[in-house]
Amino acid sequence: MAGGVSLKTNLSGIELATPVLAASGTFGSGQEMSRLVDLRKVGAVVTKSVTPQPVRGLPTPRMVETPSGMLNAIGLQNPGVEGFIEKEGPFIAGGGVPVIVSIAGKSVQEFAEVAVRVSKLPGVAGIEANISCPNVERRNQVFACDAQAAGEVIGTVTRMTHLPVFAKLTADVTDIVEVAQSCVRAGAHGLSLINTVLGMAIDVETFRPRLGGTTGGLSGPAIRAVAVRCVFQVARALPEVPIIGIGGITDADSAIEFLLAGASAVQVGTANFYAPHSMVEIAEGIGAFLVRRGMSSPMELRGRVVTPGLPAEPAYRGG
Amino acid sequence: MFRQKCEVLSVKRLGAYHSITLVAPEIADDARPGQFVEVAVPPEREFLLRRPFSIHQASRKGGWAGTLEIAFVPVGPGTRWLTDIEAHDFLDVVGPLGRPFPYPTQPNSCLLVGGGYGAAPLYFLAQELRSRGKRVDMIIGARDQERVFKAVEAKRLSVQVTITTEDGSLGERGKVTDALPGMVTRCDTEVVYACGPNPMLRAVAEYCAEQRLPTQVAVEELMACGVGVCWTCVVPVIRRDGSGWDYLRSCIDGPVFSGSRVWWEKWLGGRSAPIQTPPQGFQAEELTVGRAASWPAG
Numbered sequence: 001m002a003g004g005v006s007l008k009t010n011l012s013g014i015e016l017a018t019p020v021l022a023a024s025g026t027f028g029s030g031q032e033m034s035r036l037v038d039l040r041k042v043g044a045v046v047t048k049s050v051t052p053q054p055v056r057g058l059p060t061p062r063m064v065e066t067p068s069g070m071l072n073a074i075g076l077q078n079p080g081v082e083g084f085i086e087k088e089g090p091f092i093a094g095g096g097v098p099v100i101v102s103i104a105g106k107s108v109q110e111f112a113e114v115a116v117r118v119s120k121l122p123g124v125a126g127i128e129a130n131i132s133c134p135n136v137e138r139r140n141q142v143f144a145c146d147a148q149a150a151g152e153v154i155g156t157v158t159r160m161t162h163l164p165v166f167a168k169l170t171a172d173v174t175d176i177v178e179v180a181q182s183c184v185r186a187g188a189h190g191l192s193l194i195n196t197v198l199g200m201a202i203d204v205e206t207f208r209p210r211l212g213g214t215t216g217g218l219s220g221p222a223i224r225a226v227a228v229r230c231v232f233q234v235a236r237a238l239p240e241v242p243i244i245g246i247g248g249i250t251d252a253d254s255a256i257e258f259l260l261a262g263a264s265a266v267q268v269g270t271a272n273f274y275a276p277h278s279m280v281e282i283a284e285g286i287g288a289f290l291v292r293r294g295m296s297s298p299m300e301l302r303g304r305v306v307t308p309g310l311p312a313e314p315a316y317r318g319g
Numbered sequence: 320m321f322r323q324k325c326e327v328l329s330v331k332r333l334g335a336y337h338s339i340t341l342v343a344p345e346i347a348d349d350a351r352p353g354q355f356v357e358v359a360v361p362p363e364r365e366f367l368l369r370r371p372f373s374i375h376q377a378s379r380k381g382g383w384a385g386t387l388e389i390a391f392v393p394v395g396p397g398t399r400w401l402t403d404i405e406a407h408d409f410l411d412v413v414g415p416l417g418r419p420f421p422y423p424t425q426p427n428s429c430l431l432v433g434g435g436y437g438a439a440p441l442y443f444l445a446q447e448l449r450s451r452g453k454r455v456d457m458i459i460g461a462r463d464q465e466r467v468f469k470a471v472e473a474k475r476l477s478v479q480v481t482i483t484t485e486d487g488s489l490g491e492r493g494k495v496t497d498a499l500p501g502m503v504t505r506c507d508t509e510v511v512y513a514c515g516p517n518p519m520l521r522a523v524a525e526y527c528a529e530q531r532l533p534t535q536v537a538v539e540e541l542m543a544c545g546v547g548v549c550w551t552c553v554v555p556v557i558r559r560d561g562s563g564w565d566y567l568r569s570c571i572d573g574p575v576f577s578g579s580r581v582w583w584e585k586w587l588g589g590r591s592a593p594i595q596t597p598p599q600g601f602q603a604e605e606l607t608v609g610r611a612a613s614w615p616a617g
Contacts (some may be wrong), residue, residue, distance in 0.1 A: 028548040035320050036413070036546070048550070057566050060586070061539045063551035067365045070543060074550045077566060219365055249363075273544040274359055274369045276322070
């Protein structure tokens with residue numbers, strides 16, 4: 001890159017060519033997309049979440065477009081950890097792009113099972129724990145909505161693996177900082193902020209929900225401001241912890257917003273569906289921005305947001 | 320699979336429908352009937368996702384070589400935007416995508432059934448079947464005359480044609496499925512191909528299952544990516560060995576499925592039926608599509 005700029009990023013020990021990663025569930029493991037995108041220019045791929053057993057998923061419709069975003073309710077359809085390894089193992093071992101495996105489960109034990117199995121798979125760069133799943137042992141309370149349950153999963157997973165573990169958090173909580181602190185205390189090497197935001201859409205002709213699963217996860221630019229706020233709050237409370245910013249990133253400016261809020265890297269999700277090349281363009285755009293501002297690394301942007309007269313906690317809501 | 324910036328060669332109206340012809344040499348060269356393309360909508364809009372369109376025509380030789388035609392009806396913001404497209408505009412297109420209609424090796428008498436603008440890919444299919452020495456007959460139906468897709472072209476391509484309209488404004492009054500038993504008998508049909516609204520596909524597939532006639536249907540389900548990564552466009556499909564069913568992606572494992580293996584009740588609702596067993600006797604030519612088979616899902 002021109003002007004002595006390097007996009008190389010070290011994320012909790014994982015060496016990335018760029019700070020722009022593919023978000024879970026939007027890029028496969030990279031194999032499917034390799035015909036449309038030069039994977040050498042992608043920071044890393046976070047896989048679709050893997051569970052111990054195969055999961056069939058939810059009935060259709062599984063997707064509905066909403067203003068500046070989309071809702072999805074897939075229900076974690078995946079071939080189970082053995083099917084995943086059979087299908088994706090050789091590609092991951094090939095090392096064409098760093099692969100972070102997203103794991104999910106219905107209990108702490110299930111997370112542990114997948115973590116152990118995935119850690120033995122050659123070439124895996126890290127684990128992202130998708131803790132926005134219902135916990136069957138606690139009346140289907142979502143792990144990520146309870147600081148203690150989130151910490152239990154992360155504590156168990158980090159003990160089961162030598163790989164860096166990222167906890168993927170949801171914004172659907174009263175205090176995301178509390179959940180983030182619990183995960184970090186439990187040993188998380190980094191935090192992925194944020195997962196989709198719980199949403200719903202209704203068909204006014206039929207009076208029915210527009211998703212087979214009734215509610216679903218909202219993604220796309222519609223949630224970007226929520227995500228930037230979460231990264232900002234967590235980065236203020238935990239300045240040493242690497243944060244991956246996620247939520248409606250479509251171009252270099254929106255990625256830079258997350259870096260300024262305190263993220264060390266970003267994930268692109270929904271944009272991959274309609275613009276598979278966008279991760280490459282975003283990375284190039286960050287490089288051009290750094291050159292223009294006379295900087296040499298994306299890390300120089302991290303947490304640089306200027307907030308004179310920052311109001312006291314809790315965060316200012318306006319109105 | 321390619322991503323190309325394609326120049327619009329021409330736009331035209333086909334009754335109630337719109338058609339766009341694009342200059343897309345690589346995609347046209349690879350395209351097979353039943354496959355689709357994904358067209359990007361412009362940035363800075365409130366809707367984001369590409370729109371899938373089945374390929375109406377892909378021309379490889381002659382004056383139209385290297386062109387691709389899609390047909391659509393403006394129903395939502397994406398397709399409404401497309402109606403403003405003019406010749407020499409550029410569209411960002413990914414394709415060809417999906418599993419195409421397989422060609423039969425053994426059976427020779429093929430009946431093609433199309434409803435509304437869903438009939439669009441059947442003309443490309445008819446040409447390919449004819450070039451392989453197959454007999455082609457067609458049933459083309461719609462709500463009214465305005466919505467019958469290319470009746471003249473259907474007559475040109477097939478031995479026998481039945482046109483149906485629900486209001487009787489063209490051809491026989493009724494639905495395509497009303498004309499199906501008579502055509503199957505008259506044409507000694509051995510294989511049925513269908514494309515159109517999902518309830519129509521279901522009716523065709525259920526009739527053909529009773530008659531033990533192999534069917535190939537091109538389905539439609541809401542889709543975010545079109546390339547196999549989002550898992551939104553799934554359809555419940557019964558396993559070949561009848562041991563159960565899986566949600567398969569219509570973008571990669573479809574959009575063309577064997578009509579007898581789609582679990583229609585599960586997918587579209589209605590009465591529940593026991594798991595069907597697929598009729599035998601349809602040997603598809605080896606498919607040479609440019610992508611590997613997908614995960615054994617579920």
